[in-house]
Amino acid sequence: MSTLPRIAFLGTGLMGDPMSRRLLKAGYPLAAWNRTRDKAEALAAAGAAVADSPADAVRDADVVITMLTRGDTVADVLFAQGAAAAMRPGTVVIDMSSIRPDEARDHADRLKAMGIDHLDAPVSGGTVGAAEGTLSIMAGGDPDLFERLRPVFTAMGRPTLIGPSGSGQIAKLANQAIVATTIGAVAEALVFAERAGADPAKVRDALRGGFADSRILDLHGGRMIARTFQPGGRTSSQIKDLENAAAAAASVGADMPFATLAMGLFRDLLAHAGDVDHSGLWIEIDRRSREG
Amino acid sequence: MSTLPRIAFLGTGLMGDPMSRRLLKAGYPLAAWNRTRDKAEALAAAGAAVADSPADAVRDADVVITMLTRGDTVADVLFAQGAAAAMRPGTVVIDMSSIRPDEARDHADRLKAMGIDHLDAPVSGGTVGAAEGTLSIMAGGDPDLFERLRPVFTAMGRPTLIGPSGSGQIAKLANQAIVATTIGAVAEALVFAERAGADPAKVRDALRGGFADSRILDLHGGRMIARTFQPGGRTSSQIKDLENAAAAAASVGADMPFATLAMGLFRDLLAHAGDVDHSGLWIEIDRRSREG
Numbered sequence: 145m146s147t148l149p150r151i152a153f154l155g156t157g158l159m160g161d162p163m164s165r166r167l168l169k170a171g172y173p174l175a176a177w178n179r180t181r182d183k184a185e186a187l188a189a190a191g192a193a194v195a196d197s198p199a200d201a202v203r204d205a206d207v208v209i210t211m212l213t214r215g216d217t218v219a220d221v222l223f224a225q226g227a228a229a230a231m232r233p234g235t236v237v238i239d240m241s242s243i244r245p246d247e248a249r250d251h252a253d254r255l256k257a258m259g260i261d262h263l264d265a266p267v268s269g270g271t272v273g274a275a276e277g278t279l280s281i282m283a284g285g286d287p288d289l290f291e292r293l294r295p296v297f298t299a300m301g302r303p304t305l306i307g308p309s310g311s312g313q314i315a316k317l318a319n320q321a322i323v324a325t326t327i328g329a330v331a332e333a334l335v336f337a338e339r340a341g342a343d344p345a346k347v348r349d350a351l352r353g354g355f356a357d358s359r360i361l362d363l364h365g366g367r368m369i370a371r372t373f374q375p376g377g378r379t380s381s382q383i384k385d386l387e388n389a390a391a392a393a394a395s396v397g398a399d400m401p402f403a404t405l406a407m408g409l410f411r412d413l414l415a416h417a418g419d420v421d422h423s424g425l426w427i428e429i430d431r432r433s434r435e436g
Numbered sequence: 437m438s439t440l441p442r443i444a445f446l447g448t449g450l451m452g453d454p455m456s457r458r459l460l461k462a463g464y465p466l467a468a469w470n471r472t473r474d475k476a477e478a479l480a481a482a483g484a485a486v487a488d489s490p491a492d493a494v495r496d497a498d499v500v501i502t503m504l505t506r507g508d509t510v511a512d513v514l515f516a517q518g519a520a521a522a523m524r525p526g527t528v529v530i531d532m533s534s535i536r537p538d539e540a541r542d543h544a545d546r547l548k549a550m551g552i553d554h555l556d557a558p559v560s561g562g563t564v565g566a567a568e569g570t571l572s573i574m575a576g577g578d579p580d581l582f583e584r585l586r587p588v589f590t591a592m593g594r595p596t597l598i599g600p601s602g603s604g605q606i607a608k609l610a611n612q613a614i615v616a617t618t619i620g621a622v623a624e625a626l627v628f629a630e631r632a633g634a635d636p637a638k639v640r641d642a643l644r645g646g647f648a649d650s651r652i653l654d655l656h657g658g659r660m661i662a663r664t665f666q667p668g669g670r671t672s673s674q675i676k677d678l679e680n681a682a683a684a685a686a687s688v689g690a691d692m693p694f695a696t697l698a699m700g701l702f703r704d705l706l707a708h709a710g711d712v713d714h715s716g717l718w719i720e721i722d723r724r725s726r727e728g
Contacts, residue, residue, distance in 0.1 A: 245632060268646035280646035282639075304642035306634050314634040315642050318625035322648035325621035326614075328694045333610035336681070336690040340537065342598050342606040347574075350596035350607050354560035354572035356614035358650030389628070398628040399724040402620045405697055432691040 148172050149206035149296070154198050154221055155241070156184050159267070160211035162274035163240070163300050165190055170299040177201040198227035202235070207296060210239045214384065215247035222251065233259035236293060240281075242266040244388045245310035245317070246395065248284065252309040261289055264309060266316035267301065268323075270377060277301055282319070284311030317392055320385035321403040324422070326360040328406050331426040334368050335433055345369050364423035376421035379414050383407065440464050441498035441588070446490050446513055447533070448476050451559070452503035454566035455532070455592050457482055462591040469493040490519035494527070499588060502531045506676065507539035514543065525551035528585060532573075534558045536680045537602035537609070538687070540576065544601040553581055556601065558608035559593060560615075562669060569593060574611070576603030609684055612677035613695040616714070618652040620698050623718040626660050627725055637661050656715035668713035671706050675699065 148171055153164045156178045168174050168191045176192040177200070178184040184194045195201035198221045202208045208231065212218050218241050222228045228237075237255055239248065239262065252262040263285035273279040279301030283290055290305045297303035306315045333356075334344040348365050351357060367373065386407035393400045406425075413420070413428040420427070440463055445456045448470045460466050460483045468484040469492070470476040476486045487493035490513050494500045500523065504510050510533050514520045520529075529547055531540065531554065540556040547554045555577035565571040571593030575582055582597045589595035598607045625648075626636040640657050643649060659665065678699035685692045698717075705712070705720040712719070 268643070268648065270647070273646075278645075280642060280644075282642045284634075302645065304638060306638045306642060308633075311634045314629055314632045315639045318629045318634075318639050319643050319646060319648045321628070322618075322621045322625045322643070322650075322653070325694065326618055326648070326650065329614045329617035329621070332690070332692045332694055333614045336613070336685050336688070336692055337606055337610045339688040339690045340606045340684060341600075341688075342603045342610075346596060346598045347607045347610050350572060350574045350598060351560070351611050351614070352572075353570075353594065354565075354611060355562065355651050355655075356560065356611045356618070358614075358618065358652070359647050360650070361614070363647075392632060393628050396628070396631040396633075397725055397728055398624070398631045399721055400624045400628055401697055401701070401721075401724075402617065402624055402694065405693055409693070429691055429693075432693075433689055436689055 150204055151296070152177070152195070152201040152205035152208045153211070154201060154208065154227065155211040156187055157211070158271055159274050161186065162271060163211060164192060166277045166300050167296070168192060172296070172299070175201045175205065198225045199230035202227050202231050205231070205235060207293065208235060208237045210237065210241055212241045215243035218243060218251060219247070223254065228255055228258055228260060231260050234261070236261040236263065236289065238263045238265050238293065238296070240265050240267055242316050242385060243313060245313040245392055248313045249310040252285070261286070262309065263289060263293065264312040265297065265303070266312055268316065268319050269301065273301060282306055282312040282315035284313065285309050314392070317385065317389040320382070321389045321400060323360065324382055324386055324406040324410065325402040326358055327364050327422055327425050328409060330361050330365045331368060331429045334365065335426065335429045339433060367421060367423040368426040373420040373424040373427065375419070376423070378419050379410055379422055379424060380419045382422040383410050383414065386410065442496055443467070443588070444469070444487070444493040444497035444500045445503070446493060446500065446519065447503040448479055449503070450563055451566050453478065454563060455503060456484060458569045458592050459588070460484060464588070464591070467493045467497065490517045491522035494519050494523050497523070497527060499585065500527060500529045502529065502533055504533045507535035510535060510543060511539070515546065520547060520550055520552060523552055528553040528555065528581065530555050530557050530585065530588070532557050532559055534608050534612070534677060535605060537605040537684055540605045541602040544577070553578070554601065555581060555585065556604040557589065557595070558604055560608065560611045561593065565593060574598055574604040574607035576605065577601050606684070609677065609681040612674070613681045613692060615652065616674055616678055616698040616702065617694040618650055619656050619714055619717050620701060622653050622657045623660060623721045626657065627718065627721045631725060659713060659715040660718040665712040665716040665719065667711070668715070670711050671702055671714055671716060672711045674714040675702050675706065678702065
């Protein structure tokens with residue numbers, strides 16, 4: 145069968161909008177719904193049908209993609225607002241939101257009881273990766289289902305099946321914890337270098353290609369040196385992810401001292417500087433250094 | 437003048453040996469000295485003259501390279517053991533050891549009073565980078581002197597002049613602090629993933645190319661997954677560098693909470709598992725997780 149599956153995309157915000165556009169560009173029929181309707185309507189010109197409610201969006205869909213802020217938002221849209229009840233049996237829900245692994249498994253179980261399949265498939269790569277179709281997609285769920293949906297994923301990025309339901313969210317939390325701590329490492333190193341009298345831009349140049357090199361040193365280190373802290377990746381999102389990581393780590397008895405430290409510093413950053421880009425952790429380390 | 441400057445290499449151990457071989461391969465006449473003489477003698481077959489003492493090694497040298505463990509060892513070899521006194525005026529000392537910035541400036545001042553030039557030029561990239569001639573070289577000192585010595589540096593790696601005397605050591609401490617914390621970030625993320633039931637090798641694969649990607653995730657993450665913790669970069673060296681970073685940071689009022697956390701954990705690792713590769717921080721995070 146050569147007809148592409150029909151997709152319902154629930155949550156067409158900062159990330160969902162460019163991801164939807166990649167799917168439309170790849171030829172998928174797509175119905176868009178967003179809580180703030182004008183964000184869904186922005187996709188009409190690219191060929192999306194705009195739906196009035198989650199239930200309306202999913203009624204004729206083969207695949208339902210959710211890209212929402214939190215686990216309870218996903219549950220609200222799927223269950224309280226009646227999206228799952230409006231799906232035909234055999235529909236596949238791909239939840240690309242970043243939520244807790246236990247929430248993902250709970251959603252999978254509740255959908256299975258209604259005859260609906262589920263994959264968790266959170267992403268890394270930000271709005272740039274979403275627009276370019278180069279997102280890292282970390283999936284959890286049934287391997288056959290994953291393979292069947294591979295072309296849908298490939299339209300948005302590079303998918304990896306980690307393991308059973310919830311595993312995608314585990315990988316995403318590992319990803320976020322590493323990102324948060326690496327931002328902290330780069331921030332304190334650049335603050336130190338500058339206070340010690342070395343040009344932080346030259347230090348960053350010298351470190352490129354060595355063992356300290358990373359995507360964070362490149363991109364976020366550049367923002368720290370230029371003092372450009374517009375999001376990007378919000379501090380509030382970073383805190384949410386670190387709180388989810390802390391809860392998940394506690395539930396399996398994993399010690400995450402670096403992520404715990406980062407969580408505290410990002411909370412201080414939010415209190416002192418507002419919801420800036422997460423590279424703004426530089427501001428908090430600099431502030432702490434000045435106050436001594 | 438086409439004659440290459442004569443080099444004396446003091447400290448031909450784990451790093452100094454392959455660095456000396458790069459210089460010999462590039463055609464530099466080279467006298468080698470090492471505290472344990474057989475390590476210098478290993479270079480004779482590659483064309484090095486083997487010296488009996490630091491003073492013997494440097495007597496005819498235009499450039500003296502020191503690659504030693506600590507700042508007080510460098511001072512001992514240069515001043516107590518009489519190397520500096522045996523140098524002709526106009527000789528250049530390139531100290532490629534990783535020592536404190538204030539020690540580097542002190543050595544530069546003392547040598548200057550004797551008519552000897554000095555550059556601090558610590559490296560990053562490990563034994564592999566030393567053997568391949570791809571070290572990141574972070575230099576501090578006079579720009580004209582740096583340019584004059586550029587061919588010597590280029591035989592060993594990629595040099596960047598950071599700024600005045602001591603700046604190379606500042607960049608190196610920034611480098612080491614980032615390396616130590618990134619190792620911690622990767623270690624705790626992989627311990628978490630495994631305890632949460634996800635295959636850490638697949639998590640690492642999924643994270644490659646995303647914002648969590650780094651040289652450390654690649655190389656040291658691989659060692660963590662394979663449980664191969666032979667040095668490589670020793671835990672004891674990591675602790676020395678973090679102690680130097682802590683001292684330098686305190687002297688300029690820079691807050692380094694992540695490096696401080698890493699220093700404590702590496703000390704615990706040394707106490708519990710011995711002087712393993714620094715990727716062995718995984719062992720310590722795993723141990724803490726098991727003990728709860």
